[in-house]
Amino acid sequence: MAIRIVDCFPLPWVRTGLALNSNNRSATGWSRTEGDRLLVEALPPIEGARMIAIVDDDEDVASALGSLVDSMGMFATLFSSADSFLSEEHGKFDLVISDVQMPGASGIDLAMALQVEQVPVILITAFPSTAIERQALACGVRCFIRKPFDPDELIACIEKVMAE
Template identity: 30%
Template sequence: MIRVVLAEDQAMVRGAFAQLLDLQPDVTVVATAGDGDEALAAVAEHRPDVLLTDIEMPGRTGLDVAQELQGEQTRVLIITTFARSGYLRRAMDAGVAGYVLKDAPIAELVSALRRVHAGERVVAPELAMAAWDSADPLTPRERELLQEVTTGASNADIAVRLNLAEGTVRNYLSTAMAKLGARNRSEAANTARERGWL
């Protein structure tokens, strides 16, 4: 029996997935979670074989949770609506065992779940091609600063939070804008987010 914790912030989607998975003769959903913190707690309590998780959730994202579970016995299968190459690269860096899209037929999801449980890595083919074609040009520091921009922080605020000179913040953001072909820092942050690099 494959024991699964299911993490998804949309209650209706979470309930539908749980019911569909419980119809499988070799799968049981031992717990569900509405955000990353609940997912970590459920994994700690139930020690499932697989954590099936969305990426974008309140608090910790599915990628954050996967990062924290690296080295644990629970394998992580990401299921998301976002076919963003940056997300896939970050997921692989976090040790995720599988990455599939929500619009795939349930049979494909169940197949991916079984394969991940058996020790394989599974990636939806359309995601693999997108990741191959689109490398993240940003440095970790540029990503960190652009993430701050998404919160609405000014350059001065970012400088204080990250203990940098305001000129240094401006230089990093200018470099990131140039790499992304953006006219301003907000556009650069939005572009990086849309591509899954933040």
């Protein structure tokens, strides 16, 4: 089986709830360190599992969102930027959950790029404004969530999008 690197994060970066055994195998995939970087490599998801992309430059937020998605029985793949996500084959994802403000392409830019492919997007932001929310909804964003948020709000949104 071919394993490919999905993304790398500067160390120390530890995903909350991500238990690595002695072989460094985790629920998300395999990881190894290379210098001061943690490389997270993807394994194929379980047949029929929903594939959710988490796009956030804040490692703690990405980790928490990934754990939430994993706890729902879905397969989470973490990306540290919209640019990193867009450089991948992204048609395989059932949903993208992204921060709005990130270095490089923003969550709005990501939503615009995915609108053509009809990949549903949920945006999360710590800096909400009416103008940004209007722009997000005009790009087809399914939910616009303000940080801090109740995890039940995000779960309800994910379930609503997955039921469509």
